[in-house]
Amino acid sequence: MNNATKILLSGCNGKMGRAISRLASMDDSVEIVGGLDINTAEEFGYPVFSEPGKVNVDCDVIVDFSNHAALEGVLELARSKKIPAVIATTGLLATQIELMHESAKYVAIFHSANMSIGVNLLIDLVQRAARALGEDFDIEIVEKHHNQKLDAPSGTALAIADALKEVRDCETQYVYERQSVRRKRTTSEIGIHSIRGGNIIGDHDVLFCGQNEVITVSHSAASRDVFATGALRAAKFIAKKPAGLYSMNDLINE
Numbered sequence: 027m028n029n030a031t032k033i034l035l036s037g038c039n040g041k042m043g044r045a046i047s048r049l050a051s052m053d054d055s056v057e058i059v060g061g062l063d064i065n066t067a068e069e070f071g072y073p074v075f076s077e078p079g080k081v082n083v084d085c086d087v088i089v090d091f092s093n094h095a096a097l098e099g100v101l102e103l104a105r106s107k108k109i110p111a112v113i114a115t116t117g118l119l120a121t122q123i124e125l126m127h128e129s130a131k132y133v134a135i136f137h138s139a140n141m142s143i144g145v146n147l148l149i150d151l152v153q154r155a156a157r158a159l160g161e162d163f164d165i166e167i168v169e170k171h172h173n174q175k176l177d178a179p180s181g182t183a184l185a186i187a188d189a190l191k192e193v194r195d196c197e198t199q200y201v202y203e204r205q206s207v208r209r210k211r212t213t214s215e216i217g218i219h220s221i222r223g224g225n226i227i228g229d230h231d232v233l234f235c236g237q238n239e240v241i242t243v244s245h246s247a248a249s250r251d252v253f254a255t256g257a258l259r260a261a262k263f264i265a266k267k268p269a270g271l272y273s274m275n276d277l278i279n280e
């Protein structure tokens with residue numbers, strides 16, 4: 027257990043926190059040494075702190091799956107104590123993303139709105155499709171999540187849209203709903219639609235709609251374990267990295 031990567035888990039009592047705690051308990055290469063959560067129940071044998079200032083355990087990396095309201099505290103802890111951090115929480119504000127970039131000048135920060143390897147492959151595939159199909163195909167993204175999810179659209183849907191925008195030659199606008207504006211769709215749009223219901227873990231479909239043909243690239247997560255496994259890999263990956271902003275691509279390409 028001596029060489030295990032020691033993790034402080036922010037959001038440890040949430041759905042993702044619990045999945046990570048369960049997987050980590052079966053993996054000798056990692057150890058959760060403490061949790062950070064406004065719910066301080068201690069169910070997994072490690073201490074849980076209500077705020078970053080109260081953390082009194084040594085760790086190699088912070089893993090954050092909590093709420094955007096916790097981000098400033100997590101980044102401050104990472105930066106002041108030089109502890110690399112994996113930021114997986116979604117629904118971040120533009121100013122918080124800026125703060126994350128600023129913090130990455132001082133400490134290693136790994137950020138991914140989706141920790142699954144499959145979604146990161148989907149992003150690569152849809153970029154290739156967008157390059158090949160061009161403006162003749164309208165792009166719509168449909169994401170589906172459980173009825174407890176707070177943010178919409180999902181961070182993953184936005185990450186997919188950003189990746190598509192990067193490779194499109196034309197001007198691109200995101201359209202989140204069509205009910206309030208009565209006009210035809212323009213080629214510059216990427217439609218992004220959110221469905222909330224039941225216990226859907228996370229589905230993303232990217233539709234390329236042309237004349238008489240539609241290509242759909244889909245990813246469906248059947249268990250939170252896909253994100254938890256990816257987050258533990260990310261934690262081990264950045265634990266000893268120098269300052270900088272890292273992504274799933276860096277991990278996959280190493």
Ligand SMILES: NC(=O)c1ccc[n+]([C@@H]2O[C@H](COP(=O)([O-])OP(=O)(O)OC[C@H]3O[C@@H](n4cnc5c(N)ncnc54)[C@H](O)[C@@H]3O)[C@@H](O)[C@H]2O)c1
Pocket residue numbers: 036037038039040041042043062063064065090091092093094095096113114115116117138139140141142253
């Ligand atoms: N990047 C990814 O791959 C990925 C995958 C799944 C979920 N997520 C994101 O991770 C986050 C958590 O997801 P979840 O399904 O576990 O949610 P959840 O609501 O089940 O759990 C959130 C946990 O964070 C705690 N919390 C809330 N506000 C806090 C604060 N200010 N300080 C400290 N703790 C706080 C809650 O008490 C709870 O235990 C969400 O933003 C979600 O979208 C990311």
